[in-house]
Amino acid sequence: MARLVAPDKGVREVGMTTNSSKTLYKPDRGGIYNVENARHAAQMKAEGFFEASLMGPTTDNSVGFLCSECGFNGWFRKCGRCGHESSALPRDGE
Numbered sequence: 001m002a003r004l005v006a007p008d009k010g011v012r013e014v015g016m017t018t019n020s021s022k023t024l025y026k027p028d029r030g031g032i033y034n035v036e037n038a039r040h041a042a043q044m045k046a047e048g049f050f051e052a053s054l055m056g057p058t059t060d061n062s063v064g065f066l067c068s069e070c071g072f073n074g075w076f077r078k079c080g081r082c083g084h085e086s087s088a089l090p091r092d093g094e
Contacts, residue, residue: 002041007048
């Protein structure tokens, strides 16, 4: 499932049409579109939608914890992807 944000606050809903059906996506109270279909998510990203990041960037290796098993970088010591617990020491401010 993808959580996407519209490029403009004026977007109220998005309709996706396939050969057999039409799917209508509306944002939740926070303005985030929850999209289950990967093709719809890719098409929405191509139109300017972007992934919701409520916690800030986690791509920088200087913040958070880097999992030694799968390489996922997250905010918590226990990996959200594979469940491995990091043995890294907490950094300043933690």
